[in-house]
Amino acid sequence: MGAAMNPPNTANVPNRKPGWRGRLQLILILLVVIGPMILATGMYKLQFWVPESRSYHGELIGNGQNRGDLGVQADEQRWQMLVTAPQECSVDCQQLVYLARQIQVGLGREASRASHALATAQPVSADYDAKLQREYPQLRRYPLDLPTYTKATQGNGAAQLWIIDPHGNLVLRYDAKVKGKDLLNDLNLLLKLSNIG
Structure with missing residues (x-):
């Protein structure tokens, strides 16, 4: 104790x-x-x-630009392949419009998640306008504000194709030399990785 x-x-x-x-x-x-x-x-x-x-073929746009910065006013809630033509829609522009339509068809069951569009600073020719109405019924068409576009692209006057996400952000840019298979692979990858649109 x-x-x-x-x-x-x-x-x-x-x-x-x-x-x-x-x-x-x-x-x-x-x-x-x-x-x-x-x-x-x-x-x-x-x-x-x-x-x-890298796993993409276009030029990655990572600076926060959106469709409005290109001078295109549109309300699209899906992924969009937008062809821009600051000058007349000549051979390169028409080739990109054709390619955008073919890519959308090539998406198969995912085609409803994307759209294709054309934005021009000048009216297209009467012949091409008739062709668009006849052969491209789903093509959306917008006016292109040339001063805004010129500023955003630093004066690049060539036709270009842009992949834009459902929020309107620019994702990838292509020139007229792009191969359809590369563009399709890029868009398929974006749709696979994305749960929007």
């Missing part, structure tokens, strides 16, 4: 302070958690260790 009343003798017990091992473990845990975020931020900001390979 006397032993229970007396406090234990602590004179011989060493005073334990956190040692270097504990600090090292804490630093390693912080590096594992925060390190990848710091590395990814540095890679993005400084553009180092960025892989050169």
Whole structure:
């Protein structure tokens, strides 16, 4: 009973302070958690260790531009292949319009998730207008505001095809040399990865 009343003798017990091992473990845990975020931020900001390979064929538009920035006012809630013609819709423009229609058909059961359209700064010729009405019944047509378009494309006067997401954001751009298979593969990949539109 006397032993229970007396406090234990602590004179011989060493005073334990956190040692270097504990600090090292804490630093390693912080590096594992925060390190990848710091590395990814540095890679993005400084553009180092960025892989050169890509899975798309067009020019990626990653600057936040939307359809309105091109000078096209449209309310489309689906993915859209938009052909723009700042000058007359000549051979390259007509080829891209044809390609956009063929790509939509090539989408098969996913075709309802996309549309094709033409935006021109000048009226198309009477012959081509009749052809569009006859052979392209689903083609949407819009006026193209030339000053806005010229500013957005830095004066590029060639016909171009743009893939635009259902929110109106520009995703990819193609010139008249694009191959139909490449364009179809890109759009199929976007539709597969997206749950919108």
